[in-house]
Amino acid sequence: MRIGVFICHCGKNIAGVIDIKRLTSSVSELEEVYYATDYVYLCSEPGQKAIQDQIKELGLTHIVVAACSPKMHAATFAQALEDAGVNAYLLEIANIREQCSWVHPHEPEEATDKAFELIKAGVAKVGQAVPLQPLSVPLNRKVMVVGGGIAGIQAALDIANGGFEVYLVERTPSLGGHMAQLSETFPTLDCSSCILTPRMVEAAKHPKIHLYTYSEVKEVQGVVGQYKVKIEQKPRYVDPVKCTGCGDCTEVCPVIVPNEFEQSLGGRKAIYVPFSQAVPLKYTIDLENCLNTRELVVCDQCYRACGPKAINYLMEPKEEEIEVGAIVVATGYDLMPVEDLKEYGGGLYPDVVSGLEFERLVTASGPTSGVVRRPSDGKIPKRIVFIQCAGSRDPEHGCAYCSKICCMYTAKHAFMFKHAVPDGEVFVFYIDVRAAGKGYEEFVQRVMEEERIAYLRGKVSKVFQRDDKLIVWGSDTLTGMAVEIEADMVVLAPAVVPSKGAKELAKLFKTPVNEYGFLDEVHPKLRPVESSAMGVYLAGAAQAPKDIPDSVSQASAAASKVLGLFSQEELALEPIKAEVNLDNCDGCALCVGVCPYGAISLVQDEPDGPRHIQVHKALCQGCGVCMATCPKEGVNVAGFTLAQLREQLRAMLK
């Protein structure tokens, strides 16, 4: 073993504080060190060459570079080593810049001593290092996209157009998500359905996209490159192959229930499609509301009406296993239930509605054919109060964050209402108007000024009913006045929250969520669409409240990450992974429970043989929790073995 130590001046960054001459000479005197030298900029081309030359000339086998943080240049020096024929893992970086010269600029003596200690520790550690080779794991180049809203559709289309197969899984009977429920979209006021439905059809017809609607992800196993996913297709009780979507069944169905798609403002039959542009246009029997049960058929109206005989009351849930290499999670959002906003009369008075309910009331295809009517008596309201930040920016309701979309959709609603009811009056209570998007501020200004909407800066304290009016108490903080408005209708902008079940789903994918249940990215700025589970990508409002442009951008970003991953035939992984030492491991399994990635399992080589752990290399992130937990030195992280760390520590304490 010949250890060479290269000390960098980093211009004056290191040499301005540390006495390089003294440092180099004391390092040279170390017994373990074969050769030590210094250079002004080691990371530069000639600096790297100097290292390579010495490797070749002196036959150096292990290298310590004393320079800046390994985060900065470890990869640079590792490559230089590889090029000179030394394994990249026989390199150790002693960080004498960030951890020494920069933090001790006024103590040059002590800093020089400390730099020596750091190098000594590096030498001790590298002395125990062994060459490591990158791991290569197989990569299944298919992807599953969970969620069939605009984000999921966009991601699926982008990946499929890139040439890879996509499984698109949607929980409800149709693609479309919340965007399908919207009337117009801000700030351009183009019709939501007009821009969405062609994409829905495109996704459904794409030869590379396998559509699983009315389906849920039940189980996820494996890791990046090789996931096994169980999908349950719920029974529609209508054969999707035979169903032509003619609607003869729905006409004869005697059961009318509230329509979820219409936010319960309209009805649907027990055999239904959520909306007329549904994709796929296949009917579904909602067995919870159908007169029939799994045991007893008491009504066969739809069966008799169905020409192609597609109705099958005996249909069972179907489970299917698919194998994919990556997953895009686009599970979207829900609104906080208005029932949770009792101070605003939510759930107490029928004419207090949510933004999404209002959306249905102004939509031409909605339950009132686009005529805004009060749910209580069907009258056209003349005076509407909009309450923004209903639950958002409100820690007492558990949502301290801004829901982002409400300022804009409220302005849009106010605009649409004024156009539908020109003599109507609109009041908007707001905290701040947040219109930071392309064309957003202009739109809000236009609404305020041209439509003469009264924007009142302040919060509402209470909404209650007096006769057939809703009384709204609020404050206008710009005039300092308490305001009482007698309104016909109140529209809340409830907080945007993660969709129901998203948290449980996140557990299946082993992706962390934040305190509110939104999916967390690895890095908020530099890696915004990757989850910390490798191979799981995020798109849309599942990550945080987002409007359509943001959801679509992020979906395309997630798709490009998937395409980047799939550009390789096999997956290369860092070899810094936990490894079992079979001589010491007695199968106590202490490490199994602490592993945050579920990478360790307990196995038996023979039926009655001793048990020991096994590390799933692709799952392991090399964090070392197992190693710190094991009382028997039965598991080591390659590149950071106990022997390496022990020697490193010993050298420092000597």
Next chain:
Amino acid sequence: MEIAYFPGCTLKTTAKSFETSALAIAESLGLDIKELPEWTCCGTVYSLAEDDLMKQLGPIRTLARAEGLGYSTLTTLCSMCYNTLVQAKQFVAGDSVRLQKINNFMEEESDYTGTVEIKHFLTLLMELGLDRLKEAVQRDLAGRKIACYYGCLLLRPESASIDDCEQPQILEQLMQALGAEPVFFPYQVECCGSYLTAVKPDIVARRAYRILENARENGAEAIITSCPLCSFNLKDRQKNIKAIYPGFKDIPVYYFTEIMSEALGITKTVENS
């Protein structure tokens, strides 16, 4: 288990009937509550000044004394006392530096350590259980339409609230158990005007008018409260209301314990005030 009872000033003066009826109820239901032998002012209006520890001395002294006597629970009737004590307890909880400073101010007391739990009398009743209360009813209040008025101090801030601070139900549940018919009225948690009553009685009269009329509009024949200040503003200011709104007709205002003791057959029918 014996529970310490902290009356506070008003219960011994203008709200005597509140105390008398509550203590009688406690006795008849077997609640073992005993007045603290030595008690001082609760601190009245809870001070929001983060650094003015002196303001917390009153309530903490009371808690220290209850703790010193070995009590684990302390109860109050007055909403104001309840609120001040709870907020003071929360103010020092988990802040040992603050607590130490306050303890140092009261060398004559044993140190307060934060163990005493403060429960409003209503909470004690709820813990007995609605079934138990129903059993105890002697003269059921059938047909009595009662508006339950909370004001602010039982409910705000949320951390001190004895119930859902937006839509409280605790008084309604109690009234229902006694056979009465609680009416929902939107002004149940509106501010009564509080201490403005001392300097701007007209403002309080106008507020009280709206609260009382709202209760009446919703069918109430009487209003109950647990706060002596609310009671004063809603009941005693009715003569001021009349001066402003000549058409205003009196509406009775009771402490919830007054109506309750009637239902339990302890006192005679509460006369219209």
